[in-house]
Amino acid sequence: MPAVTGRAGDRQYFIAGEMMASVQLDNVRKIYDNGQVAVHGASFEVADGELMVLVGPSGCGKSTLLRMIAGLEDITAGTLSIGERVVNEVVPKDRDIAMVFQSYALYPHMTVAENLAFGLKLRKYDKATIEKRVAAAAETLGLTLMMDKLPGQMSGGQRQRVALGRALVREPSVFLLDEPLSNLDAKLRHSVRTEIARLHRQLGTTMIYVTHDQVEAMTLGQRIVVMKDGEVQQIDTPMALYLKPANLFVATFIGSPKMNLLWGELQQRDGLRLVIAEGVELLLQPQPAMEAILQTYVGKQLTIGLRPEDMHLGPPGAGRLPAKVEVVEPVGNEAFLNLGCGGCDLVIRLPPYDLPVVGGQVHLGYVSERMHFFDPDSGIRVEPA
Incomplete structure (x- = not known):
């Protein structure tokens, strides 16, 4: 039986069940008038109540994609649905979304309370509803004692919390956050990031969060969409992206420091070896299924990836890679060694002693079972079917 819809005040409700807040993109494209393709056919679903992060370098199309979901950019092709409703032609104010931008965009002459209430007043909510929602948002975000302050009297983190609160009072089906922490220093970024994660757990509302910072993406996202040049590269949980990247771009973008890459010719000589340079060879010990795939690369070029924590210092000997120490970075509880090895730049993570x-x-020794293999031409991960 289809859901029967109605209105509860200014909020839509479903008599036959709760209002759905999933977001579905089916081959959504954006092509500008000059022919530039900003987004190439993005297809994925953000589940009801999920916090999905769109991540990638500047210019990859993530903010454009978010703006299409918000209705601030026209969709060239494809279908966008919020809940069970196609919203391609629906104006932003009727999509039941709220957006938080990189800039706080607060009214400097208004107090915190007035900034929080302003959007509700524009929508003609009654005074009692406005006061109730503003008070609830202020309590949730720790703003109750700041309600009479002006934005100029507040820190960057406090102003960003007000911007979050202004979206929160709307009680939307979907929150859209576009680089909301970019203007904050490192300490504040961590603090407000924690606030956003706590807020999501508390509200259970669907959130789509855009960032170029992969650490931010890994710590916030339940799932992550990795983008490059307008194309979706991989969609998965943070640890799945880290442990099993689909291609070289994801492998080096996700993780800090990034994955080490070694390349050379694969040879069969007392086992499989990657010959990186004269006297520099990486001995492989793959599982049987993986070895069968790698046999097709013997005599050809191959790229191998190892995370910084999967390499370590050891005595000279067979299976060890010789490397030169170029930079030592002690950062407190750990240290990073920047090394040169047969023309490859490597970073390894170590305890900060000796x-x-x-x-x-x-x-260098290495954990053979944690090697990642990539086709150097296509960049695609090499693995058994």
Whole structure:
């Protein structure tokens, strides 16, 4: 039986069940008048109550995609649905979404309370409803004692919380957040990021969050959409992206420091070896299924990835990679060694004790079962079917 719809005040409700707040994109494209393709056929679903992060470098199309969901950019092709309703032609104010931008966009002459209430007043909500929602949002975001302050009297983190609160009082089906932490320093970014994660857990509302910061994406997203040049590269949970990247771009974009890449010719000589340079060879010990796939690369180029924590210092000997220490970065509870190895730049993560000196020679061991294999031409992950 189809759901029967009605109105409860100014909020839509479903008599036969709760209002759905999923977001579905089916081959959504954006092509500008000059022919530039900003988004190439994005297709994915954000589940009701999910916090989905769109991440990628500047110019990858993530903010354009968010603006299409918001209705601030026209969709060239494809279908966008919020709940069970196609919204391609629906104006932003009727999509039941609220958006938080990189800039706080607060009214400087209004107090916190007035900023929080302003959107509801424009929508002609009654005074009692406005006061109730503003008070609830202020309590949720720790703004209750700041209601009489002007934005100029507040820190960046406090102003961003007001911007979040202004979206929160709307009680939308979907929150859209476009680089909301970019203007904050590192300490405040962490603090407000924690606020957003807590807010999502508390509200259970669908959120789509755009960032170029992969650490932000990994710590906030229940799932992550990785984008490059307007194309979706991979969609998965944070740890699945980290442990099983679909291609070289995802492998090096997700993770800090990024994945180490070594490349060379794969040879069969006392086992499989990647010959990186003269005297620099990586001995492989793949599982049988993986070895069968790698046999097709013997005599050809292959790229291998190893995370910084999957490489370590060891004594000279068979299976060790010789490397030169170029930079030592102690950062407190750990240290990063930047190394040169046969023309490849490597970074390894170590405890911050007894570190080698810059210019010294070291030998690297590695965890064979944590190697990642990539086709150097296509960049696609190589693995058994």
